[in-house]
Amino acid sequence: xxxxxxxxxxxxxxxxxxxxxxxxxxxxxxxxxxxxxxxxxxxxxxxxxxxxxxxxxxxxxxxxxxxxxxxxxxxxxxxxxxxxxxxxxxxxxxxxxxxxxxxxxx
Amino acid sequence: xxxxxxxxxxxxxxxxxxxxxxxxxxxxxxxxxxxxxxxxxxxxxxxxxxxxxxxxxxxxxxxxxxxxxxxxxxxxxxxxxxxxxxxxxxxxxxxxxxxxxxxxxxxxxxxxxxxxxxxxxxxxx
Numbered sequence: 001x002x003x004x005x006x007x008x009x010x011x012x013x014x015x016x017x018x019x020x021x022x023x024x025x026x027x028x029x030x031x032x033x034x035x036x037x038x039x040x041x042x043x044x045x046x047x048x049x050x051x052x053x054x055x056x057x058x059x060x061x062x063x064x065x066x067x068x069x070x071x072x073x074x075x076x077x078x079x080x081x082x083x084x085x086x087x088x089x090x091x092x093x094x095x096x097x098x099x100x101x102x103x104x105x106x
Numbered sequence: 107x108x109x110x111x112x113x114x115x116x117x118x119x120x121x122x123x124x125x126x127x128x129x130x131x132x133x134x135x136x137x138x139x140x141x142x143x144x145x146x147x148x149x150x151x152x153x154x155x156x157x158x159x160x161x162x163x164x165x166x167x168x169x170x171x172x173x174x175x176x177x178x179x180x181x182x183x184x185x186x187x188x189x190x191x192x193x194x195x196x197x198x199x200x201x202x203x204x205x206x207x208x209x210x211x212x213x214x215x216x217x218x219x220x221x222x223x224x225x226x227x228x229x230x231x
Contacts, residue, residue, distance in 0.1 A: 001168070031210070034217040036151075043201055043221035044143075044151060050208055050215035087151050091216040094165035096141075098151040 002026050002090050006099035013104060019075040021102045023088035028068045032092035035064055035073045038101075039084045047086075048073065078104070108133040108220040110202050115225030122192050122229070128185040128202030128222055136160075136180040139205035141218055142187050144198035144227075152198070155187065156205060169195075192229045199224040 003026035013019050023033065031051035036044040046055045048064035051071060061076045075082055083106060088099040114126040128140070141156040155166045155176040164176050175188040185202050203218035 030213070032215055036218075038151075043223055044218075045221070046217060046219050049217035049219075050210055053208065053210075053215075055219065089151075089153070089217075094153075094156065095167040096153045096156070096216075098153060101150045 004099040010103040021073045023071040029092035034089045110222035112222040112225040123190045126187040130183045135183040141203045146198045
């Protein structure tokens with residue numbers, strides 16, 4: 001199975017900060033990488049698919065980049081509603097494994 | 107808009123069985139792959155299984171192979187997860203999700219764009 005490793009596991013940030021979360025795959029997955037946001041007690045929501053495509057309705061302050069094994073989710077100008085846990089997921093090979101998550105806290 | 111509603115969760119003893127259902131509405135259910143993803147209490151997301159549009163292809167994470175079965179009934183717009191020989195480590199919120207494919211160049215990229223609210227399965231004596 002492809003292992004997905006996110007860093008950091010958690011981070012503290014302030015409103016208006018630029019935040020970067022990284023995700024590394026244990027083998028090359030081309031651009032088969034998705035990012036999800038999850039708030040406590042809620043289902044995950046899709047942010048980015050195919051490494052860099054923004055899901056409809058997601059604010060443009062979210063962006064994704066990378067290819068192969070190394071990927072990045074960037075949030076420019078963090079907003080209060082962005083405090084949540086973020087997960088990467090590879091869709092290159094089943095099982096479509098997730099990273100362990102990155103909790104963004106105040 | 108697409109909507110997914112899971113049901114069937116509850117408390118079950120180790121070794122027992124449970125069948126989860128996911129009712130879909132607001133989209134052409136038969137046109138999409140569907141997935142189950144779970145989340146143990148306080149833990150991260152774990153992909154469990156998915157099923158092709160016509161049910162001809164199914165994939166599972168190793169930890170549930172031989173114990174869980176994913177299925178669908180397109181006439182009822184429903185997705186199912188039959189869970190047998192349940193273990194304490196299967197305790198989790200189970201989400202169903204709609205899988206979509208996006209073509210860029212010659213490649214198709216998959217992702218889950220709609221999720222249900224989840225149903226809690228607790229395996230305990």
